[in-house]
Amino acid sequence: MDIRLVNVGIAVRDLDAAIAFFTALGMVLEGRDEVSGEWADVAVGLDGNHARIAVLQTPDGQGALELFEPIHPVGVEVEPVMANTIGMHRVAFQVDDLDAALAIAAHHGVEPLRGVARYEDAYLLTYLRGPSGILVMLAQDLQRNRLPSA
Numbered sequence: 001m002d003i004r005l006v007n008v009g010i011a012v013r014d015l016d017a018a019i020a021f022f023t024a025l026g027m028v029l030e031g032r033d034e035v036s037g038e039w040a041d042v043a044v045g046l047d048g049n050h051a052r053i054a055v056l057q058t059p060d061g062q063g064a065l066e067l068f069e070p071i072h073p074v075g076v077e078v079e080p081v082m083a084n085t086i087g088m089h090r091v092a093f094q095v096d097d098l099d100a101a102l103a104i105a106a107h108h109g110v111e112p113l114r115g116v117a118r119y120e121d122a123y124l125l126t127y128l129r130g131p132s133g134i135l136v137m138l139a140q141d142l143q144r145n146r147l148p149s150a
Contacts, residue, residue: 007064012132015069021131024104027056080133090135098124098140
């Protein structure tokens with residue numbers, strides 16, 4: 001059996017704001033849609049499921065986010081996850097210029113939770129709280145071409 005990751009889905013309270021944030025960081029909007037109907041009810045296990053969705057791809061084509069704004073049933077607000085919360089945790093991106101990425105995030109009102117950490121001579125990394133409270137990790141590989149695992 002072959003398996004591959006298609007995307008990570010994240011519910012947001014404001015789809016347009018989330019698209020603006022992630023495209024400013026460099027992701028590419030592949031498409032938007034509105035989904036509903038019996039197939040959508042069956043697929044996600046919610047009666048009357050109706051949502052606005054957008055798919056954003058990383059420029060290298062290796063990763064994607066599916067952002068969705070629930071219309072019905074209405075979205076349920078919960079406390080944002082912390083770094084030690086069990087379950088869905090965070091979305092991580094490797095960037096080639098952490099300072100530039102943080103400037104983009106700041107333009108969207110998003111700041112690091114505690115600043116930027118240096119892991120040995122390998123990475124600069126930080127966590128920040130993005131749109132709808134999404135926990136986002138940004139990492140710059142100081143030795144290039146390695147992916148972060150933090």
